[in-house]
Amino acid sequence: MPSVFDTPAPDAALQLALDRVKRSEEEGRGSDMEGLAFNQVVVNMGPQHPSTHGVLRLVVTLDGELIKDVIPVIGYLHRCKEKLAERRTYYQYIPIVDRTEYLASMNCEWGYVLTVEKLAGIEPTRRVEFIRVIMAELMRIASHQVAVGTFTADLSPLGTAMAFYTFRDRELILDLLEEASGARMMFNYFRFGGVRYDLPDGWVEKCHALMGKMPKLIDEYEALVKNNAVFLSRCLGKGVITQEDVAEYGITGPNARASGVAYDLRRTRPYSVYPELDFRVCLAEHGDVYDRYQVRIDEMRESVKIVLQCLDMLPDGPVQVGSLRAPYVITPPPGECYVGQENPRGEYGTYIVSDGSRYPYRLKYRDPCFCNLQIFPKLLRGTKIADAVAISGSMDMVLGGIDR
Amino acid sequence: MALPRIGSADMTIDQVAARLKGEIAELDDVRIQVPDTVVCRVDPATLKDVAHRVRDIEGCGYEMLNFIAAVDRGDKLEAVYHLYSFVSNSYLELHVGLPRGKAEVDTVSDVWPAADWHEREAWDMMGIKFLGHPDLRRILLRDDFVGHPLRKDYADLVENHPYA
Numbered sequence: 001m002p003s004v005f006d007t008p009a010p011d012a013a014l015q016l017a018l019d020r021v022k023r024s025e026e027e028g029r030g031s032d033m034e035g036l037a038f039n040q041v042v043v044n045m046g047p048q049h050p051s052t053h054g055v056l057r058l059v060v061t062l063d064g065e066l067i068k069d070v071i072p073v074i075g076y077l078h079r080c081k082e083k084l085a086e087r088r089t090y091y092q093y094i095p096i097v098d099r100t101e102y103l104a105s106m107n108c109e110w111g112y113v114l115t116v117e118k119l120a121g122i123e124p125t126r127r128v129e130f131i132r133v134i135m136a137e138l139m140r141i142a143s144h145q146v147a148v149g150t151f152t153a154d155l156s157p158l159g160t161a162m163a164f165y166t167f168r169d170r171e172l173i174l175d176l177l178e179e180a181s182g183a184r185m186m187f188n189y190f191r192f193g194g195v196r197y198d199l200p201d202g203w204v205e206k207c208h209a210l211m212g213k214m215p216k217l218i219d220e221y222e223a224l225v226k227n228n229a230v231f232l233s234r235c236l237g238k239g240v241i242t243q244e245d246v247a248e249y250g251i252t253g254p255n256a257r258a259s260g261v262a263y264d265l266r267r268t269r270p271y272s273v274y275p276e277l278d279f280r281v282c283l284a285e286h287g288d289v290y291d292r293y294q295v296r297i298d299e300m301r302e303s304v305k306i307v308l309q310c311l312d313m314l315p316d317g318p319v320q321v322g323s324l325r326a327p328y329v330i331t332p333p334p335g336e337c338y339v340g341q342e343n344p345r346g347e348y349g350t351y352i353v354s355d356g357s358r359y360p361y362r363l364k365y366r367d368p369c370f371c372n373l374q375i376f377p378k379l380l381r382g383t384k385i386a387d388a389v390a391i392s393g394s395m396d397m398v399l400g401g402i403d404r
Numbered sequence: 405m406a407l408p409r410i411g412s413a414d415m416t417i418d419q420v421a422a423r424l425k426g427e428i429a430e431l432d433d434v435r436i437q438v439p440d441t442v443v444c445r446v447d448p449a450t451l452k453d454v455a456h457r458v459r460d461i462e463g464c465g466y467e468m469l470n471f472i473a474a475v476d477r478g479d480k481l482e483a484v485y486h487l488y489s490f491v492s493n494s495y496l497e498l499h500v501g502l503p504r505g506k507a508e509v510d511t512v513s514d515v516w517p518a519a520d521w522h523e524r525e526a527w528d529m530m531g532i533k534f535l536g537h538p539d540l541r542r543i544l545l546r547d548d549f550v551g552h553p554l555r556k557d558y559a560d561l562v563e564n565h566p567y568a
Contacts (some may be wrong), residue, residue: 006425016539075544081554082529238431243407245466247490261407261490268410269440270494286538337437338486340470351473361552364473366486371471374521389539403544 006174013073017042017059029158039063045388047076053150054138054399058376058388065384070377074370077403083364090116090192090330093360098186100365103146104344105137108401109190111341114271115350118339119332122193127317129273132205133314134211135180138173141214142204143344144254144303145170146294151293151393152225155234162224169217176207193331194320208311214304222297235290239379241389250371250377253346254295255395259331261285265342276313279306280343289394296396299344331358332359336364345369345396411493413463416442419443420464420494427461430454432500439494445566448500452510455485455498464492471521474530476556479508484530489533511537530553 008016045353046057050167055076061069081100085093093152097106097112110132117124147164174184181189187195226230246263248254256263264281266274283297284291334356340349346368353362372395380388412550415423421442425434431444431454444470446454458466473484502509511534513519523534523542531552534540541551551558 012541075542075546078544080553235529247407247519250468250470250516262410263490304431338441338495347470349471349488353475362473364471364475366471370521372520374518 012182013057013059013071014044017069017071021061024284040068047073049126050104053393053397054400056392056397056402058075058265058375058380058392060309060327060385060388061379062385064100065381065386067383067385067388069366070388072373072376074338074373074399074402077399079327079404081404082363082365085360087359089232089358090332090360092327094190095186095188098159098188100367100404101343101345101348101369102185103398104139104143105185105187105265105349106135106189107341107343108348109187111348112340113190113192113344114341115337115339115352116192116330116332117335119335119352119354120192121332122321124193125319125321126273126315127319128319128321130310131199131319132190132309133272133274133277134136135177135189135195136305137310138177138207140303140344142170142173142177144300145173147344147396148221148293148296151396152231154393156230156388162221165221165224168347169214172210176203176210178202179206193318193322194318196216196276196319198319204311204314207307211304211307211311211331215301218297218300218304234390235293235394236288238289238387239383239394240286240288241375242381245287245375245378249375251346251375252371253256253343253368254282254299255346255372256292257282257294260285260395263347269340271339271341273310277309279303279343289390292396322330329358331356340366342370345398346356346372348401365401365404367395368402369399371398373402407467407489407492410490413492414491415494417494421491422490423461424458426498427453428457436495439499440493443497443499446500446560448502448509448560451498451500452512452544454500454517455512455515458487458496458498464489466496469512469518469522470495472519472526472544474532474554475525476530476554477501478556480504481530481532481555483509483526484548485512508535526554531555558567 041062043060043062046058047055057073059071060067081096081377084096097108101108145166149163153160153163176185181187241259243259243261246261248257260283262281262283267281279302282293282295301308332354334354336353338349338351340347348368349366351364352360355361417440421434433445435443437443466489468488470486470488474565477484478521480501481504487496500509506557510522516542523537527540527543527546528533
């Protein structure tokens with residue numbers, strides 16, 4: 001009879017790490033390398049760890065402070081979202097999409113709705129397109145605020161101050177989104193060929209006022225850390241992702257653009273009204289931790305510009321094509337398609353196979369964090385354990401998306 | 405090595421499709437999905453060879469593996485490889501049909517390292533075995549899970565739940 005005081009048997013990932021240590025010990029025996037593996041310690045970082053931003057678990061093999069090997073373990077937040085899709089109608093599934101990458105729910109909903117609209121051949125009205133861009137870009141700012149805030153908070157106490165600033169301002173954006181959609185984070189706002197509600201009275205003015213203020217607030221974040229010696233020494237030249245890595249590991253979003261790859265679906269595979277809008281794809285050249293931070297800051301500024309343009313161009317019109325009941329009873333013809341969409345973290349796409357019924361036959365997410373996370377072992381090997389925190393913070397993971 | 409500038413080849417999707425058809429005879433049933441995707445069918449036996457050549461084609465090499473989706477088609481399972489080419493700014497979908505009873509195909513994780521986790525996910529969810537994969541473990545479900553839940557014939561049995 002096993003007792004609670006027994007040491008539990010190691011699971012597959014831990015066993016793998018232990019085996020690798022053992023193997024390197026055996027390989028070293030009788031050679032110059034003898035005893036080198038002796039000092040290696042296998043440490044579980046997570047799933048409950050403040051700097052993994054969710055339930056990411058890293059099985060880390062350490063030699064003193066140096067990281068020898070990393071095995072990421074995911075799945076602690078798996079909620080069977082792909083299986084759930086097969087038992088729900090297209091319409092019923094929208095709120096579930098919200099909960100994948102929960103820091104960017106608006107963008108996720110848009111990704112799903114775009115795919116279904118393409119399958120079913122629905123064209124949203126022009127007013128809808130502008131409202132969607134506004135919501136998605138507001139969400140992008142809010143998401144980058146969390147990313148930058150928590151990342152700097154991981155680095156030093158100074159950064160914790162930064163997190164207060166970014167979270168303070170994120171709340172202003174969430175207030176706007178709440179006023180438009182009725183919810184603070186899980187919006188359930190997008191509909192096939194429309195959005196759920198039209199913008200309330202006075203919303204455009206409020207949004208205008210906040211966006212006018214936003215560049216100043218972003219300056220404030222930058223002023224906090226930009227010339228700080230501690231911040232710079234922990235960021236510059238750490239965790240470099242080369243352009244080759246970007247292609248090999250399928251890295252997208254700000255993490256790819258920080259390496260100078262101009263892969264931004266808003267420009268490379270334009271959707272909605274992005275071709276009409278004037279904005280810059282933010283790039284950096286070194287691909288280190290600092291560049292990934294800088295690209296996010298720049299993107300916030302660009303998003304502010306996009307929102308302001310959309311508010312000025314916002315046309316009048318209905319916020320739903322067809323009847324109001326139209327989105328409830330949607331049956332796309334048999335077929336399949338994949339549509340990618342630029343999320344704050346990279347390419348978020350949905351691949352849907354339809355058999356002509358009211359339920360998706362198969363739905364598969366392409367989640368940016370899932371792909372970005374794969375490069376972790378390569379990035380972390382050979383760095384110090386303290387840098388691991390900086391690097392993982394700069395990659396901006398959301399486990400809800402990774403585990404689905 | 406720097407990647408080519410996105411879209412620098414300046415090819416239309418028809419040109420890309422013609423180029424692919426001309427260079428690689430193993431691609432069957434080549435179709436174009438507007439605006440920028442080429443869809444084709446590949447025999448599982450030739451997949452590895454095709455993967456290498458598709459990646460290295462001059463002028464529209466598919467350097468990036470976007471994702472692998474596994475689909476249950478009833479009589480067969482299917483692995484869908486979704487690739488991206490920076491230089492021609494286009495996508496390529498390789499559909500590989502596998503018999504249900506013996507769903508095995510060569511791994512492409514040595515062609516695109518990104519395939520590693522996607523193949524593990526396809527194994528976990530759909531039970532497609534990738535031969536030669538360095539570490540084909542479950543990825544999202546727990547280690548002692550029984551069955552492959554996204555197969556249409558998966559039955560959720562109580563005896564498969566040790567903690568229920």
